[in-house]
Amino acid sequence: MTAQANTLQQPGDLDTRFANQGMIDVRSGSSRRVAETVNEELLYVVRSGNNSFRGYRARADGSADPAFTPFLWRFGQGQYETLSKLMVRDDGKFLMIGSTGEAYVRQMAISRFNSGGSPDLVFGTKIFPFAVDPVPPNHALGTHSPTGCVTADKHVLLGQKSYFA
Numbered sequence: 001m002t003a004q005a006n007t008l009q010q011p012g013d014l015d016t017r018f019a020n021q022g023m024i025d026v027r028s029g030s031s032r033r034v035a036e037t038v039n040e041e042l043l044y045v046v047r048s049g050n051n052s053f054r055g056y057r058a059r060a061d062g063s064a065d066p067a068f069t070p071f072l073w074r075f076g077q078g079q080y081e082t083l084s085k086l087m088v089r090d091d092g093k094f095l096m097i098g099s100t101g102e103a104y105v106r107q108m109a110i111s112r113f114n115s116g117g118s119p120d121l122v123f124g125t126k127i128f129p130f131a132v133d134p135v136p137p138n139h140a141l142g143t144h145s146p147t148g149c150v151t152a153d154k155h156v157l158l159g160q161k162s163y164f165a
Contacts (some may be wrong), residue, residue, distance in 0.1 A: 019062025026056075033086035035094065037115075041065055043086065043094055048072060051081045053096070055117060069117040075109035076100035076127050084145040089154075093120060097148045097158065100127060108160040109147040131162045140165040 009015070014022025024047045031063060042058045057068035073123045074081050078100035085097035092115030099106035107130060112123035119125075135141045146160035 004117060007161055017061070019058065021095060024058055024062055032083045033096075035086045035088045037088050037094075039092070041068075043088055044107055045083055045086055045096065047083075051078065053081070053083055055096075055113070057117065067116060070133075071113075071117050071119075073111065073119075074100070075111060075125055076107070076118045078102060078106060080106065082106065086150055087148070087150055089150065091115070095150075095156065096150075097146055099143065099146055099160070101143075104165075105140075106143050107129075108143075108158060110148070110156065128158070128160075131160075135164075 016022045024044070025044075026044070030047050031046050032047050034042060037043055037057070040060045044058070045053045045055045048054045052072055052074040055071045055073060057065040059063070059065050073096070075098055079102050081100050083096055083098040083100060086094065087097070088094045092117055094113050094115075096111045096113070098109055100109050101107050108128045109125060111125040112120040112122050128144075130141060132141060142163050142165045144161040148156055148158040150156055
């Protein structure tokens with residue numbers, strides 16, 4: 001006698017029809033950010049060491065999107081790179097917000113990419129100066145991860161907390 005498996009899914013269960021039993025294997029690195037495009041594709045970025053990221057896009061079923069060119073990226077030449085936000089625009093272009101710099105002091109950065117994964121050479125990468133520069137004598141400057149959003153009128157707002165240590 002055989003028992004039939006329960007095929008009813010509960011809220012929160014993985015959809016095993018998606019990708020590989022409900023999961024995309026990122027192979028190396030750790031997943032940092034995921035965003036859905038207007039075409040119901042998944043754009044995801046994984047860490048690649050301390051100072052770079054790899055970007056990928058999957059179709060709605062979880063398979064790799066052949067129209068997207070995976071890429072390796074870093075904001076600047078800092079010892080450490082962080083990615084704190086991934087945003088997709090209505091036109092398919094996407095923005096990565098993060099920081100570049102040394103251990104606890106990193107400058108806020110933003111890069112824009114075309115929908116196919118290539119860097120947007122017109123926008124490029126912007127690395128912003130520290131809120132306090134130069135730092136007063138006998139002080140050290142620390143920073144937190146930046147964040148941002150796209151406003152209704154399509155402007156990008158960025159913010160980063162800095163403090164004296």
